[in-house]
Amino acid sequence: MAEAVTFPVPKVLVVVPGDILDQYTPEITAPFSETFDFFRVGDFYLEIAIKGFSKATGLAELCRQFNIPREAVIAFGDSANDAAMLSFAGMGVAMANGEAAVKKTAYTITRYTNNEDGVGRMLMELL
Template structure:
């Protein structure tokens, strides 16, 4: 139905992964995607970012989309309302002694980078010049990781490991700390491994959002393209894989977009399935 020019649709929770999904290959939000998400929100949908990125590298996209909803970061380990304090904020953290153990054994394990993060925390043992944009190439003095500088338990530990030693690192972490954390190798070509609280995934954040807004699972649409999207896509009533998604994500999805992230796949899917009329 139409009220004052706005199409009213069944209230949906739309969960958006960022990289390879909402963002194009240049790491940007297209005008069509921006306009479509705005229209979905005006039509009564709840649109939230559910990303593996830290909040420091996703708040710009949150602002670009003019969202007012909670944002889920670190693959479900942090839920915040950006730019403000929020009584419902949550975070899952890791014992900082695990970081110290990795630092002490970094040469033995083949670790060239150890970075730890939290909502307002970023420390690393070195800058990284690999060019994939998630970590600074040069560290400020107050960003250097040490036993003295790491005062709080982090949400996430990210390490760059020699490719031939990656399996050994994963075995070490799982053997030593497997009751507390789990290890997730990044997709793509980078020899990066992320360590976070055991049993916490994107589905954790998605369930939090659904409970907060009182949305039934059948009314959740979740978009993703990589392995870290699997749990939220399985939890959602409609898990939508991007056309450019990895095969395992396409296999578990309820639907697949007809277009890639480069071709406004999310926007076109929402326009078609929510009957949105978007003018840019």
Template structure:
């Protein structure tokens, strides 16, 4: 069997619903690497929420974060490392219009950057509940162009916010509302997806499309599921993702669905 590049999403895929990775999954990944395959994390998460999982698996290769906007190797220099940024002045312009376009909370993130406009109520997940002065978005603190903005907006103004960004920055930014009950919206550079990173990895390792296997469960996985020679949707995945996938795991993310699929596919 040819060497494979295996791209793994984290939430809902390699991780269970407690955001943990099982021993079985770690062992399976390491067996595949020992056979000469490449396993790379390709996730929507920022680096701060990935590196502990990366280390738990024992990886030492490049990973893709922020849904394709950042690719780097946490353990070593990678000559193909890259990032797609947002002009920091856009952050300040959005905050100036907070009330008008319904911004409640905003975080700005980069590889080693994490700032927010204010502390969050504990009922709003993801956003920090306790900020120091140097962690608040300001012209003194925000010196670099961020990679990703994540916003909690007022529900009645969700469409207003989306329209504002599209009308003013639609040629350079992509607006992606999260699923779920909270009106959370992600803003990133336009025309960047998980395929952006997966394509970089494939070129770097000189692996043809037919030898790429990609696992995912959510809408942000659609591009790489379509791109891979074998795109595999999780049993617990969104119906649309299962519809476009080449195959579907027999078990869900709480039952080691990805690991079991890989064990069967590679006969390990």
């Protein structure tokens, strides 16, 4: 893989059954905890990102480039990898099916899940 990837890689997604992730995540993360952030996303995913690289830093950069105050930003999320972004946004919205920890970081929570068009319904309520 190192030979094939000739460009910077800010994030890697490991996709395996949840029981395998449960078993091996401590072994995978321990040697790299100072270099990378690790997020368990749903049942099958382990997201690995360069420390300090997150959806929040990406959103902050977009705000800077387009001169948008963070107070004017609405962000939606449902998993641990969304928590920093929801905290950064002027209005962080957790999905009804979101993880409990993410709901704690949100300004508000939709009444609907991702599969029930929760983002669209919330935007219609707000706008």
